[in-house]
Amino acid sequence: MAHRAQREDLLLLSDRVEEVDALAAGCLHNARRQASRTGRRLALKSPTARLLQRLDALDPGPDAPAAPARPGLPFLEAMGARGWKWARHQRDGAVFAVEMIRAVFDLAGGRSRTWPGATWRQLHELGTTALPVVLLLTGLIGLTLALLMGQQLAEYGASIHLATLMGVAFTREVGPLLTAVILAGRSGSAITAELASMKVQEEIDALRTMGAREAVFLVAPRLLAMMISMPILALFASACGISAGLLIAVFELGLSPDVYLQILSEAVVAQDIFWILVKSAVFAFIIVFLACRIGLSVHGGSDAVGRATTSTVVAGIFWTIIADCAFALVLYL
Protein backbone atom coordinates (compact mmCIF):
# COMPACT_ATOMS: atom_id res chain seq x y z
CA MET A 1 0.00 0.00 0.00
CA ALA A 2 2.87 2.36 0.87
CA HIS A 3 4.29 1.70 -2.59
CA ARG A 4 1.00 2.55 -4.32
CA ALA A 5 0.55 5.60 -2.12
CA GLN A 6 3.77 7.00 -3.52
CA ARG A 7 2.43 6.80 -7.09
CA GLU A 8 -1.25 7.73 -6.87
CA ASP A 9 -3.93 9.27 -4.71
CA LEU A 10 -5.76 6.68 -2.68
CA LEU A 11 -9.14 6.75 -1.01
CA LEU A 12 -9.75 3.99 1.49
CA LEU A 13 -13.27 3.10 2.55
CA SER A 14 -13.02 2.72 6.27
CA ASP A 15 -16.52 3.22 7.56
CA ARG A 16 -16.93 -0.44 8.45
CA VAL A 17 -13.63 -0.88 10.25
CA GLU A 18 -14.52 -2.26 13.66
CA GLU A 19 -11.10 -3.27 14.97
CA VAL A 20 -7.57 -2.30 13.99
CA ASP A 21 -4.47 -4.02 15.27
CA ALA A 22 -1.12 -2.29 15.72
CA LEU A 23 0.30 -3.70 12.48
CA ALA A 24 -2.59 -2.47 10.33
CA ALA A 25 -2.42 0.98 11.94
CA GLY A 26 1.31 1.03 11.32
CA CYS A 27 0.85 0.14 7.63
CA LEU A 28 -1.75 2.89 7.20
CA HIS A 29 0.39 5.44 8.96
CA ASN A 30 3.41 4.54 6.87
CA ALA A 31 1.38 4.72 3.64
CA ARG A 32 0.02 8.14 4.60
CA ARG A 33 3.55 9.43 5.27
CA GLN A 34 4.89 8.01 2.01
CA ALA A 35 2.01 9.61 0.09
CA SER A 36 2.56 13.04 1.63
CA ARG A 37 6.28 12.88 0.81
CA THR A 38 5.57 12.49 -2.88
CA GLY A 39 2.77 15.03 -2.98
CA ARG A 40 0.00 12.40 -3.11
CA ARG A 41 -2.93 12.00 -0.80
CA LEU A 42 -4.18 9.08 1.15
CA ALA A 43 -7.68 9.74 2.42
CA LEU A 44 -9.91 7.67 4.66
CA LYS A 45 -13.62 7.74 3.93
CA SER A 46 -15.74 7.87 7.09
CA PRO A 47 -13.09 6.49 9.44
CA THR A 48 -14.37 5.05 12.67
CA ALA A 49 -13.35 6.67 15.94
CA ARG A 50 -11.35 3.52 16.78
CA LEU A 51 -9.31 3.79 13.58
CA LEU A 52 -8.59 7.48 14.12
CA GLN A 53 -7.58 6.80 17.70
CA ARG A 54 -5.13 4.16 16.53
CA LEU A 55 -3.63 6.42 13.88
CA ASP A 56 -3.36 9.33 16.31
CA ALA A 57 -1.50 7.10 18.71
CA LEU A 58 1.21 6.65 16.07
CA ASP A 59 1.57 10.38 15.44
CA PRO A 60 4.84 11.48 17.06
CA GLY A 61 3.43 14.97 17.63
CA PRO A 62 4.89 18.39 16.90
CA ASP A 63 7.59 18.08 19.61
CA ALA A 64 9.10 14.97 18.07
CA PRO A 65 12.58 15.54 16.75
CA ALA A 66 12.85 15.19 13.00
CA ALA A 67 14.60 12.08 11.79
CA PRO A 68 18.19 13.10 11.21
CA ALA A 69 19.14 13.36 7.60
CA ARG A 70 22.01 11.04 6.73
CA PRO A 71 23.66 12.37 3.66
CA GLY A 72 26.33 10.00 2.44
CA LEU A 73 29.89 11.31 2.57
CA PRO A 74 31.68 11.81 -0.72
CA PHE A 75 33.90 8.85 -1.61
CA LEU A 76 37.23 10.42 -0.67
CA GLU A 77 35.88 11.83 2.58
CA ALA A 78 34.39 8.45 3.45
CA MET A 79 37.73 6.76 2.78
CA GLY A 80 39.51 9.39 4.84
CA ALA A 81 37.07 8.96 7.72
CA ARG A 82 37.55 5.19 7.65
CA GLY A 83 41.32 5.57 7.50
CA TRP A 84 41.28 7.98 10.43
CA LYS A 85 39.08 5.62 12.43
CA TRP A 86 41.42 2.71 11.63
CA ALA A 87 44.48 4.74 12.65
CA ARG A 88 42.86 5.73 15.95
CA HIS A 89 41.93 2.09 16.56
CA GLN A 90 45.56 1.05 16.02
CA ARG A 91 46.82 3.82 18.27
CA ASP A 92 44.39 2.80 21.02
CA GLY A 93 45.54 -0.79 20.59
CA ALA A 94 49.18 0.21 21.00
CA VAL A 95 48.33 2.27 24.09
CA PHE A 96 46.45 -0.70 25.55
CA ALA A 97 49.39 -3.05 24.87
CA VAL A 98 51.79 -0.67 26.62
CA GLU A 99 49.34 -0.28 29.52
CA MET A 100 49.18 -4.10 29.85
CA ILE A 101 52.95 -4.35 30.15
CA ARG A 102 53.10 -1.45 32.59
CA ALA A 103 50.35 -3.04 34.65
CA VAL A 104 52.38 -6.25 35.05
CA PHE A 105 55.37 -4.27 36.32
CA ASP A 106 53.18 -2.14 38.61
CA LEU A 107 51.57 -5.27 40.02
CA ALA A 108 54.93 -6.95 40.51
CA GLY A 109 56.35 -3.81 42.10
CA GLY A 110 53.37 -3.38 44.44
CA ARG A 111 52.56 0.06 43.03
CA SER A 112 49.05 -1.03 42.16
CA ARG A 113 46.90 -3.82 43.50
CA THR A 114 44.57 -6.63 42.59
CA TRP A 115 42.80 -9.16 44.78
CA PRO A 116 45.46 -11.29 46.52
CA GLY A 117 45.90 -14.64 44.80
CA ALA A 118 44.23 -13.46 41.59
CA THR A 119 47.19 -14.59 39.47
CA TRP A 120 47.22 -18.06 41.08
CA ARG A 121 43.51 -18.37 40.44
CA GLN A 122 43.99 -17.43 36.80
CA LEU A 123 46.92 -19.85 36.51
CA HIS A 124 44.62 -22.61 37.67
CA GLU A 125 41.68 -21.59 35.47
CA LEU A 126 43.59 -20.73 32.30
CA GLY A 127 46.45 -23.20 32.64
CA THR A 128 45.90 -26.24 34.85
CA THR A 129 42.33 -26.90 33.80
CA ALA A 130 43.35 -26.62 30.12
CA LEU A 131 45.97 -29.36 30.44
CA PRO A 132 43.69 -32.39 29.82
CA VAL A 133 42.18 -30.99 26.63
CA VAL A 134 45.59 -29.87 25.32
CA LEU A 135 47.11 -33.30 25.99
CA LEU A 136 44.17 -35.15 24.49
CA LEU A 137 44.05 -33.11 21.28
CA THR A 138 47.79 -32.99 20.67
CA GLY A 139 48.01 -36.71 21.44
CA LEU A 140 45.29 -37.53 18.92
CA ILE A 141 46.82 -35.30 16.25
CA GLY A 142 50.22 -36.82 16.97
CA LEU A 143 48.78 -40.29 16.48
CA THR A 144 47.16 -39.32 13.19
CA LEU A 145 50.22 -37.57 11.81
CA ALA A 146 52.55 -40.36 12.90
CA LEU A 147 50.33 -42.97 11.31
CA LEU A 148 50.13 -41.16 7.98
CA MET A 149 53.79 -40.23 7.86
CA GLY A 150 54.88 -43.65 9.12
CA GLN A 151 53.04 -45.45 6.33
CA GLN A 152 54.64 -43.22 3.68
CA LEU A 153 58.10 -43.57 5.19
CA ALA A 154 57.70 -47.37 5.45
CA GLU A 155 57.09 -47.57 1.70
CA TYR A 156 60.58 -46.16 1.12
CA GLY A 157 62.14 -48.10 3.98
CA ALA A 158 62.69 -44.90 5.93
CA SER A 159 60.50 -45.64 8.97
CA ILE A 160 63.38 -44.72 11.21
CA HIS A 161 63.02 -41.05 10.22
CA LEU A 162 59.60 -40.86 11.85
CA ALA A 163 61.29 -39.79 15.08
CA THR A 164 63.02 -36.91 13.30
CA LEU A 165 59.84 -35.76 11.60
CA MET A 166 57.72 -35.95 14.75
CA GLY A 167 60.39 -34.27 16.87
CA VAL A 168 60.95 -31.37 14.49
CA ALA A 169 57.28 -30.90 13.64
CA PHE A 170 56.03 -30.93 17.22
CA THR A 171 58.75 -28.85 18.82
CA ARG A 172 59.03 -26.24 16.11
CA GLU A 173 55.43 -25.97 14.95
CA VAL A 174 52.58 -28.21 15.96
CA GLY A 175 53.02 -28.17 19.74
CA PRO A 176 53.09 -24.39 20.29
CA LEU A 177 50.62 -23.59 17.51
CA LEU A 178 48.04 -26.19 18.49
CA THR A 179 48.28 -25.16 22.14
CA ALA A 180 47.75 -21.53 21.13
CA VAL A 181 44.74 -22.38 18.97
CA ILE A 182 43.17 -24.43 21.77
CA LEU A 183 43.77 -21.69 24.34
CA ALA A 184 42.53 -18.97 21.97
CA GLY A 185 39.25 -20.86 21.77
CA ARG A 186 39.06 -21.95 25.37
CA SER A 187 40.76 -19.36 27.54
CA GLY A 188 40.54 -16.37 25.18
CA SER A 189 36.78 -16.70 24.90
CA ALA A 190 36.48 -17.21 28.67
CA ILE A 191 38.46 -14.02 29.37
CA THR A 192 36.39 -11.98 26.93
CA ALA A 193 33.08 -13.34 28.20
CA GLU A 194 34.01 -12.61 31.81
CA LEU A 195 35.30 -9.08 31.17
CA ALA A 196 32.44 -8.21 28.81
CA SER A 197 29.87 -9.39 31.37
CA MET A 198 31.60 -7.30 34.02
CA LYS A 199 31.49 -4.29 31.70
CA VAL A 200 27.80 -4.75 30.91
CA GLN A 201 26.93 -5.16 34.60
CA GLU A 202 28.84 -1.99 35.58
CA GLU A 203 31.39 -3.98 37.61
CA ILE A 204 34.24 -2.27 35.76
CA ASP A 205 32.73 1.15 36.54
CA ALA A 206 32.39 0.13 40.18
CA LEU A 207 36.06 -0.90 40.29
CA ARG A 208 37.11 2.40 38.76
CA THR A 209 35.14 4.40 41.33
CA MET A 210 37.00 2.43 44.01
CA GLY A 211 40.29 3.53 42.48
CA ALA A 212 41.20 0.20 40.87
CA ARG A 213 43.08 0.23 37.58
CA GLU A 214 41.38 -2.30 35.33
CA ALA A 215 44.67 -3.06 33.59
CA VAL A 216 46.18 -4.08 36.93
CA PHE A 217 43.13 -5.56 38.63
CA LEU A 218 41.83 -7.58 35.68
CA VAL A 219 44.33 -7.73 32.83
CA ALA A 220 47.71 -8.22 34.52
CA PRO A 221 46.79 -11.44 36.43
CA ARG A 222 45.42 -12.97 33.23
CA LEU A 223 48.44 -11.91 31.19
CA LEU A 224 50.88 -13.28 33.76
CA ALA A 225 48.92 -16.52 34.08
CA MET A 226 48.77 -17.10 30.33
CA MET A 227 52.41 -16.16 29.72
CA ILE A 228 53.49 -18.61 32.40
CA SER A 229 51.10 -21.45 31.60
CA MET A 230 51.12 -21.41 27.80
CA PRO A 231 54.86 -22.25 27.37
CA ILE A 232 54.51 -25.06 29.91
CA LEU A 233 51.39 -26.36 28.18
CA ALA A 234 53.18 -26.17 24.81
CA LEU A 235 56.05 -28.27 26.21
CA PHE A 236 53.56 -30.86 27.46
CA ALA A 237 51.74 -30.74 24.10
CA SER A 238 54.96 -31.32 22.15
CA ALA A 239 55.96 -34.17 24.43
CA CYS A 240 52.53 -35.73 24.07
CA GLY A 241 52.60 -35.52 20.26
CA ILE A 242 56.08 -37.03 20.12
CA SER A 243 55.00 -39.80 22.51
CA ALA A 244 52.09 -40.57 20.20
CA GLY A 245 54.66 -40.93 17.41
CA LEU A 246 56.57 -43.35 19.61
CA LEU A 247 53.48 -45.53 19.96
CA ILE A 248 53.02 -45.69 16.19
CA ALA A 249 56.75 -46.31 15.69
CA VAL A 250 56.74 -49.24 18.11
CA PHE A 251 53.36 -50.87 17.45
CA GLU A 252 52.79 -50.04 13.77
CA LEU A 253 56.29 -49.74 12.28
CA GLY A 254 58.04 -52.22 14.58
CA LEU A 255 60.82 -49.84 15.66
CA SER A 256 62.53 -50.14 19.02
CA PRO A 257 61.73 -47.39 21.56
CA ASP A 258 65.47 -46.92 22.17
CA VAL A 259 66.12 -46.25 18.50
CA TYR A 260 63.20 -43.79 18.32
CA LEU A 261 64.45 -41.88 21.36
CA GLN A 262 68.05 -41.95 20.12
CA ILE A 263 67.12 -40.40 16.77
CA LEU A 264 64.77 -37.96 18.48
CA SER A 265 67.55 -36.71 20.76
CA GLU A 266 69.71 -36.05 17.71
CA ALA A 267 66.92 -34.20 15.85
CA VAL A 268 65.64 -31.98 18.64
CA VAL A 269 68.15 -29.49 19.99
CA ALA A 270 68.03 -27.16 22.99
CA GLN A 271 67.36 -24.22 20.70
CA ASP A 272 64.04 -25.82 19.69
CA ILE A 273 62.94 -25.97 23.32
CA PHE A 274 63.94 -22.32 23.75
CA TRP A 275 61.84 -21.28 20.77
CA ILE A 276 58.83 -23.25 22.04
CA LEU A 277 58.95 -21.10 25.16
CA VAL A 278 59.45 -17.82 23.29
CA LYS A 279 56.78 -18.48 20.65
CA SER A 280 54.25 -19.60 23.25
CA ALA A 281 54.84 -16.53 25.39
CA VAL A 282 54.26 -14.31 22.32
CA PHE A 283 51.10 -16.26 21.42
CA ALA A 284 49.89 -15.88 25.03
CA PHE A 285 50.41 -12.11 24.86
CA ILE A 286 48.48 -11.89 21.58
CA ILE A 287 45.56 -13.94 22.91
CA VAL A 288 45.28 -12.04 26.22
CA PHE A 289 45.70 -8.69 24.47
CA LEU A 290 42.85 -9.44 22.06
CA ALA A 291 40.62 -11.07 24.67
CA CYS A 292 40.96 -8.23 27.16
CA ARG A 293 40.76 -5.43 24.61
CA ILE A 294 37.64 -6.86 22.99
CA GLY A 295 36.05 -7.72 26.34
CA LEU A 296 36.66 -4.31 27.87
CA SER A 297 35.40 -2.40 24.83
CA VAL A 298 31.98 -4.05 24.83
CA HIS A 299 28.94 -1.76 24.84
CA GLY A 300 25.35 -2.87 25.05
CA GLY A 301 23.69 -5.97 26.45
CA SER A 302 24.16 -9.70 26.54
CA ASP A 303 24.13 -10.00 22.72
CA ALA A 304 27.25 -7.82 22.65
CA VAL A 305 28.94 -10.29 25.01
CA GLY A 306 28.28 -13.13 22.56
CA ARG A 307 29.58 -11.14 19.61
CA ALA A 308 32.70 -10.13 21.51
CA THR A 309 33.45 -13.74 22.44
CA THR A 310 33.19 -14.85 18.82
CA SER A 311 35.44 -11.97 17.72
CA THR A 312 38.08 -12.98 20.25
CA VAL A 313 38.21 -16.58 19.05
CA VAL A 314 38.42 -15.61 15.38
CA ALA A 315 40.95 -12.80 15.93
CA GLY A 316 42.97 -14.90 18.38
CA ILE A 317 43.40 -17.80 15.97
CA PHE A 318 44.00 -15.47 13.01
CA TRP A 319 46.74 -13.40 14.67
CA THR A 320 48.34 -16.45 16.28
CA ILE A 321 48.76 -18.06 12.85
CA ILE A 322 50.11 -14.78 11.42
CA ALA A 323 52.64 -14.58 14.26
CA ASP A 324 53.56 -18.24 13.78
CA CYS A 325 54.18 -17.62 10.10
CA ALA A 326 56.38 -14.63 10.96
CA PHE A 327 58.39 -16.80 13.37
CA ALA A 328 58.82 -19.48 10.69
CA LEU A 329 60.06 -16.93 8.15
CA VAL A 330 62.53 -15.41 10.59
CA LEU A 331 63.80 -18.66 12.10
CA TYR A 332 63.83 -21.13 9.24
CA LEU A 333 64.04 -19.18 5.97
Add this chain to the structure above:
Amino acid sequence: MPEPVLSVRDLRAGYGTREILKKVSVDVAPGEIRVVLGGSGSGKSTFLRNVLGLETPWSGEVRVLGENLAAGGHAADRARNHLGVLFQQGALVTSLTVGQNVMLPLVLDGIRPDGAAEEIARARLSRVRLSHAWGLYPGELSGGMRKRAALARALVREPRILFCDEPSAGLDPLTSKELDELLLELRDTLGLSIVLVTHELDSIRALAEKVLYLHLGEVLFDGPFQDALDHGPARIRDFFARRLDPADAILSSSWEILT
Protein backbone atom coordinates in the same frame (compact mmCIF):
# COMPACT_ATOMS: atom_id res chain seq x y z
CA MET B 1 25.98 27.94 54.56
CA PRO B 2 28.44 25.13 55.40
CA GLU B 3 31.10 24.22 52.87
CA PRO B 4 29.50 21.93 50.25
CA VAL B 5 30.75 18.34 50.15
CA LEU B 6 30.11 18.28 46.41
CA SER B 7 30.44 21.32 44.23
CA VAL B 8 29.83 21.07 40.49
CA ARG B 9 30.57 24.20 38.48
CA ASP B 10 29.66 24.82 34.83
CA LEU B 11 29.95 21.16 33.93
CA ARG B 12 29.87 20.56 30.19
CA ALA B 13 30.04 17.00 28.94
CA GLY B 14 29.00 14.81 26.05
CA TYR B 15 29.93 11.97 23.75
CA GLY B 16 31.79 12.57 20.50
CA THR B 17 30.62 15.94 19.25
CA ARG B 18 27.20 15.68 20.92
CA GLU B 19 26.87 17.92 23.94
CA ILE B 20 24.73 16.36 26.66
CA LEU B 21 25.33 18.56 29.72
CA LYS B 22 25.29 22.31 29.21
CA LYS B 23 26.95 24.18 32.08
CA VAL B 24 25.36 22.32 34.96
CA SER B 25 26.15 23.67 38.43
CA VAL B 26 25.03 22.30 41.77
CA ASP B 27 26.18 22.28 45.40
CA VAL B 28 25.40 19.50 47.87
CA ALA B 29 25.63 20.39 51.56
CA PRO B 30 26.80 18.00 54.30
CA GLY B 31 24.04 15.61 55.38
CA GLU B 32 21.78 16.64 52.51
CA ILE B 33 19.81 14.24 50.32
CA ARG B 34 19.68 15.53 46.76
CA VAL B 35 17.57 13.77 44.15
CA VAL B 36 18.52 14.17 40.48
CA LEU B 37 15.46 13.99 38.26
CA GLY B 38 14.64 14.33 34.61
CA GLY B 39 13.11 12.56 31.67
CA SER B 40 14.88 10.08 29.42
CA GLY B 41 17.77 11.77 27.61
CA SER B 42 17.87 14.66 30.08
CA GLY B 43 21.50 13.92 30.98
CA LYS B 44 21.10 12.31 34.43
CA SER B 45 23.37 9.36 33.67
CA THR B 46 25.95 11.58 31.98
CA PHE B 47 25.86 13.87 35.01
CA LEU B 48 26.45 10.94 37.34
CA ARG B 49 29.26 9.43 35.24
CA ASN B 50 31.08 12.77 35.03
CA VAL B 51 30.67 13.56 38.69
CA LEU B 52 32.00 10.09 39.60
CA GLY B 53 35.02 10.55 37.34
CA LEU B 54 33.99 7.75 34.97
CA GLU B 55 34.02 10.20 32.06
CA THR B 56 36.17 13.25 31.48
CA PRO B 57 34.10 16.44 31.32
CA TRP B 58 34.58 18.84 28.41
CA SER B 59 34.93 21.70 30.86
CA GLY B 60 33.94 22.71 34.36
CA GLU B 61 34.83 21.53 37.83
CA VAL B 62 33.73 18.70 40.07
CA ARG B 63 35.03 19.25 43.61
CA VAL B 64 34.57 16.74 46.39
CA LEU B 65 35.50 18.36 49.71
CA GLY B 66 37.60 20.81 47.78
CA GLU B 67 39.51 18.21 45.74
CA ASN B 68 39.02 18.52 41.99
CA LEU B 69 37.95 15.10 40.72
CA ALA B 70 38.11 16.18 37.09
CA ALA B 71 41.77 17.17 37.42
CA GLY B 72 42.94 13.54 37.67
CA GLY B 73 46.11 12.46 39.50
CA HIS B 74 46.42 12.48 43.28
CA ALA B 75 43.67 15.09 43.73
CA ALA B 76 41.24 12.74 41.98
CA ASP B 77 42.42 9.84 44.13
CA ARG B 78 41.85 11.86 47.30
CA ALA B 79 38.44 12.97 46.02
CA ARG B 80 37.52 9.39 45.18
CA ASN B 81 38.22 8.29 48.75
CA HIS B 82 35.33 10.46 49.91
CA LEU B 83 32.87 8.86 47.47
CA GLY B 84 30.74 5.75 47.82
CA VAL B 85 28.65 4.51 44.92
CA LEU B 86 25.65 2.23 44.83
CA PHE B 87 25.17 1.15 41.21
CA GLN B 88 21.81 0.23 39.74
CA GLN B 89 22.37 -3.54 39.83
CA GLY B 90 24.82 -3.47 42.71
CA ALA B 91 27.83 -4.16 40.44
CA LEU B 92 29.37 -6.63 42.88
CA VAL B 93 32.38 -8.51 41.52
CA THR B 94 30.85 -11.89 40.76
CA SER B 95 34.02 -13.90 41.31
CA LEU B 96 34.34 -12.64 44.91
CA THR B 97 32.14 -13.48 47.89
CA VAL B 98 30.04 -10.82 49.58
CA GLY B 99 32.63 -10.47 52.33
CA GLN B 100 35.46 -10.13 49.84
CA ASN B 101 33.46 -7.58 47.85
CA VAL B 102 32.96 -5.45 50.94
CA MET B 103 36.68 -5.69 51.79
CA LEU B 104 37.69 -4.86 48.21
CA PRO B 105 38.07 -1.04 48.61
CA LEU B 106 40.30 -1.64 51.64
CA VAL B 107 42.40 -4.18 49.73
CA LEU B 108 42.85 -1.64 46.94
CA ASP B 109 44.13 0.75 49.61
CA GLY B 110 46.80 -1.80 50.50
CA ILE B 111 45.19 -3.47 53.53
CA ARG B 112 45.36 -7.28 53.70
CA PRO B 113 41.93 -8.97 53.47
CA ASP B 114 42.03 -10.33 57.02
CA GLY B 115 42.18 -8.95 60.53
CA ALA B 116 41.20 -5.29 60.57
CA ALA B 117 39.75 -5.28 57.04
CA GLU B 118 37.54 -8.23 57.92
CA GLU B 119 36.38 -6.56 61.13
CA ILE B 120 35.44 -3.39 59.27
CA ALA B 121 33.68 -5.29 56.48
CA ARG B 122 31.70 -7.41 58.94
CA ALA B 123 30.61 -4.24 60.77
CA ARG B 124 29.41 -2.68 57.51
CA LEU B 125 27.52 -5.81 56.55
CA SER B 126 25.92 -5.85 59.95
CA ARG B 127 24.86 -2.22 59.50
CA VAL B 128 22.98 -3.14 56.33
CA ARG B 129 21.60 -6.26 58.08
CA LEU B 130 23.42 -8.73 55.85
CA SER B 131 25.88 -10.41 58.22
CA HIS B 132 24.62 -13.88 57.28
CA ALA B 133 25.65 -13.40 53.63
CA TRP B 134 29.40 -13.09 54.30
CA GLY B 135 30.45 -16.23 52.42
CA LEU B 136 27.82 -16.14 49.68
CA TYR B 137 28.56 -15.19 46.07
CA PRO B 138 26.58 -12.36 44.39
CA GLY B 139 24.80 -14.90 42.18
CA GLU B 140 23.28 -16.46 45.30
CA LEU B 141 21.69 -13.20 46.50
CA SER B 142 18.28 -11.66 45.80
CA GLY B 143 18.10 -8.23 44.14
CA GLY B 144 17.54 -6.45 47.46
CA MET B 145 20.39 -8.33 49.18
CA ARG B 146 22.74 -7.51 46.30
CA LYS B 147 21.98 -3.82 46.70
CA ARG B 148 22.48 -3.94 50.46
CA ALA B 149 25.81 -5.73 49.95
CA ALA B 150 26.81 -3.07 47.43
CA LEU B 151 25.76 -0.43 49.95
CA ALA B 152 28.01 -2.04 52.57
CA ARG B 153 30.89 -1.96 50.09
CA ALA B 154 30.15 1.70 49.28
CA LEU B 155 30.32 2.53 53.01
CA VAL B 156 33.48 0.64 53.88
CA ARG B 157 35.83 3.59 53.32
CA GLU B 158 33.54 5.82 55.40
CA PRO B 159 32.71 8.16 52.51
CA ARG B 160 31.31 11.63 53.05
CA ILE B 161 29.01 11.40 50.06
CA LEU B 162 27.04 8.46 48.69
CA PHE B 163 25.82 8.28 45.09
CA CYS B 164 22.91 5.98 44.34
CA ASP B 165 21.85 5.19 40.78
CA GLU B 166 18.22 4.06 40.70
CA PRO B 167 18.48 2.13 43.98
CA SER B 168 14.85 0.96 43.79
CA ALA B 169 15.04 -0.31 40.22
CA GLY B 170 13.92 -3.92 39.97
CA LEU B 171 12.84 -4.16 43.62
CA ASP B 172 9.36 -4.88 44.94
CA PRO B 173 7.72 -1.95 46.81
CA LEU B 174 8.39 -3.43 50.25
CA THR B 175 12.10 -4.05 49.62
CA SER B 176 12.35 -0.66 47.97
CA LYS B 177 10.84 0.97 51.08
CA GLU B 178 13.27 -0.90 53.33
CA LEU B 179 16.16 0.35 51.23
CA ASP B 180 14.88 3.93 51.44
CA GLU B 181 14.62 3.62 55.22
CA LEU B 182 18.14 2.22 55.35
CA LEU B 183 19.47 5.17 53.34
CA LEU B 184 17.74 7.61 55.70
CA GLU B 185 19.14 5.78 58.71
CA LEU B 186 22.65 5.92 57.24
CA ARG B 187 22.32 9.62 56.55
CA ASP B 188 21.16 10.25 60.12
CA THR B 189 23.73 8.06 61.85
CA LEU B 190 26.77 8.65 59.63
CA GLY B 191 26.00 12.20 58.52
CA LEU B 192 26.33 11.18 54.89
CA SER B 193 25.30 13.37 52.00
CA ILE B 194 23.36 11.38 49.44
CA VAL B 195 22.94 12.08 45.73
CA LEU B 196 20.19 9.92 44.34
CA VAL B 197 19.20 9.40 40.72
CA THR B 198 15.74 7.87 40.64
CA HIS B 199 12.34 7.89 38.97
CA GLU B 200 10.52 6.20 41.84
CA LEU B 201 8.14 8.73 43.29
CA ASP B 202 7.78 6.86 46.57
CA SER B 203 11.54 7.06 47.02
CA ILE B 204 11.57 10.73 46.05
CA ARG B 205 8.83 11.51 48.56
CA ALA B 206 10.54 9.50 51.29
CA LEU B 207 14.05 10.84 50.76
CA ALA B 208 14.25 14.06 48.76
CA GLU B 209 15.11 17.24 50.57
CA LYS B 210 16.27 19.03 47.47
CA VAL B 211 15.81 18.14 43.83
CA LEU B 212 17.89 18.88 40.76
CA TYR B 213 15.69 18.64 37.68
CA LEU B 214 17.57 18.28 34.39
CA HIS B 215 15.95 18.91 31.04
CA LEU B 216 17.89 18.50 27.78
CA GLY B 217 21.15 18.82 29.67
CA GLU B 218 20.28 22.01 31.53
CA VAL B 219 19.18 22.65 35.09
CA LEU B 220 15.48 23.41 34.96
CA PHE B 221 15.06 23.51 38.73
CA ASP B 222 17.40 23.27 41.71
CA GLY B 223 15.83 23.66 45.14
CA PRO B 224 13.74 22.13 47.90
CA PHE B 225 11.40 19.32 46.92
CA GLN B 226 8.34 21.10 48.31
CA ASP B 227 9.16 24.23 46.28
CA ALA B 228 9.38 22.08 43.16
CA LEU B 229 5.89 20.76 43.89
CA ASP B 230 4.41 24.15 44.76
CA HIS B 231 6.19 26.67 42.59
CA GLY B 232 8.40 24.75 40.18
CA PRO B 233 8.19 25.18 36.42
CA ALA B 234 5.12 23.64 34.76
CA ARG B 235 7.13 20.72 33.35
CA ILE B 236 8.26 19.69 36.85
CA ARG B 237 4.83 20.04 38.40
CA ASP B 238 3.48 18.04 35.47
CA PHE B 239 6.18 15.40 36.08
CA PHE B 240 5.11 14.99 39.68
CA ALA B 241 1.38 15.35 39.02
CA ARG B 242 1.36 12.55 36.47
CA ARG B 243 3.28 10.28 38.75
CA LEU B 244 1.29 11.20 41.84
CA ASP B 245 -2.15 10.67 40.28
CA PRO B 246 -2.98 6.95 40.44
CA ALA B 247 -5.69 7.31 37.76
CA ASP B 248 -3.10 8.72 35.41
CA ALA B 249 -0.76 5.88 36.18
CA ILE B 250 -3.47 3.36 35.26
CA LEU B 251 -4.22 5.29 32.06
CA SER B 252 -0.55 5.31 31.16
CA SER B 253 -0.22 1.58 31.52
CA SER B 254 -3.43 0.98 29.53
CA TRP B 255 -2.16 3.29 26.81
CA GLU B 256 1.04 1.26 26.55
CA ILE B 257 -0.96 -1.94 26.14
CA LEU B 258 -3.20 -0.39 23.50
CA THR B 259 -0.43 1.04 21.43
